[in-house]
Amino acid sequence: MAYSDKVVDHYNNPRNVGTLDKSAAEVGTGLVGAPECGDVMRLQIKVNPATQVIEEAKFKTFGCGSAIASSSLATEWIKGRTIDDALKIKNTEIVKELALPPVKIHCSVLAEDAIRAAIGDWRKKNNLDEPAAAEQVK
Amino acid sequence: MLKVLDSAVPVACWSCSVAHNESTLFCPDCSKIQPPSTGDFFSVFGIERRLNLDLAALERAFHRLSRQLHPDRFVRASASEKQWSLADTALVNDAYRTLKDPLRRTEYLLKLEGVEMGAPADASRALDQKTNLLEEVFELNMQLDEMRAAKKAGQRNAELEETLRQARKWNAGRVEAVDCQMREQWTRWDAGDAAARTAAQRELVALLDRRRFLSNLLRDVNEILKD
Numbered sequence A: 001m002a003y004s005d006k007v008v009d010h011y012n013n014p015r016n017v018g019t020l021d022k023s024a025a026e027v028g029t030g031l032v033g034a035p036e037c038g039d040v041m042r043l044q045i046k047v048n049p050a051t052q053v054i055e056e057a058k059f060k061t062f063g064c065g066s067a068i069a070s071s072s073l074a075t076e077w078i079k080g081r082t083i084d085d086a087l088k089i090k091n092t093e094i095v096k097e098l099a100l101p102p103v104k105i106h107c108s109v110l111a112e113d114a115i116r117a118a119i120g121d122w123r124k125k126n127n128l129d130e131p132a133a134a135e136q137v138k
Numbered sequence B: 001m002l003k004v005l006d007s008a009v010p011v012a013c014w015s016c017s018v019a020h021n022e023s024t025l026f027c028p029d030c031s032k033i034q035p036p037s038t039g040d041f042f043s044v045f046g047i048e049r050r051l052n053l054d055l056a057a058l059e060r061a062f063h064r065l066s067r068q069l070h071p072d073r074f075v076r077a078s079a080s081e082k083q084w085s086l087a088d089t090a091l092v093n094d095a096y097r098t099l100k101d102p103l104r105r106t107e108y109l110l111k112l113e114g115v116e117m118g119a120p121a122d123a124s125r126a127l128d129q130k131t132n133l134l135e136e137v138f139e140l141n142m143q144l145d146e147m148r149a150a151k152k153a154g155q156r157n158a159e160l161e162e163t164l165r166q167a168r169k170w171n172a173g174r175v176e177a178v179d180c181q182m183r184e185q186w187t188r189w190d191a192g193d194a195a196a197r198t199a200a201q202r203e204l205v206a207l208l209d210r211r212r213f214l215s216n217l218l219r220d221v222n223e224i225l226k227d
């Protein structure tokens, strides 16, 4: 399959690959998998408790090129955003940015799910209530 | 995507005009080839829609149809008959490949039944099971990465290798367990009424999800332990 230049770029130079301390209070970890293909992705965020700004984001993805590119891009996008802003990121924006073909849409969904899971984990750790609307399970 | 013609509606043969209910590739009366079938893969072989299949019978049906569709038999046929025979050949191959494989057959039948994949209705339990599985899959993948790095550097990490060997054994066992559970659900589906079928379908979706993660993992572990 032909990957777009942007996918190839993220694939060859993935941004923000790595691990944050899972046990730290300011770190949220999202581990998600795509049942369609069996690929897995972990995305972690470090949130400033005062401002709720995501100061750091790391990922590790075992999966296809599109999933790696999607998660790499996702970490770039969420860094510097507030939690609420990060939740607004839709997989369709990732699809557009990376020019993913229809069969690779689920790879971008994985990245969106990972952001949500990481934020959910961080909220749970810090006993913050989830705003009902934003956390609506699709 | 998949259109299934109501088989109760009789279709008249273009050649002998005898109507038949079953959507077969050939007319049961005059044995002329019929326009491309709109039936599902099961009807291609004239078998019931079920998950426990007699694989030997399926293979025989496949060979019989392949013979009947052989191009040599259509040398003097009309242009449309030739075209139909080619379309049928592709269909028969596709149908055979799908039905003989246990996982693909299960996926296909679920799709026919309109079941949405990867969306288990029993969400909470499935999620629970899945999170544990995901964690394991992820951990093992990390170890695989480590192993790859070691290999690249020309080192041997005997301890890690042993861990992976254990993981392989453990996961092969789980694949077997999943397959066994899947066969139980097949039987439940085949014999069940609508309610039992819906329940079985739900289980099958979850089992297939699990199976995909395990298969990927096993493939990667095997790949690295190969040499």
Ligand code: FES
Binding pocket: A034, A037, A038, A039, A063, A064, A065, A066, A067, A104, A106, A107, A110
């Ligand atoms: S193919 Fe599985 S995430 Fe892309």
Ligand SMILES: [Zn+2]
Binding pocket: B013, B014, B015, B016, B017, B018, B027, B028, B029, B030, B031, B032
């Ligand atoms: Zn006829």
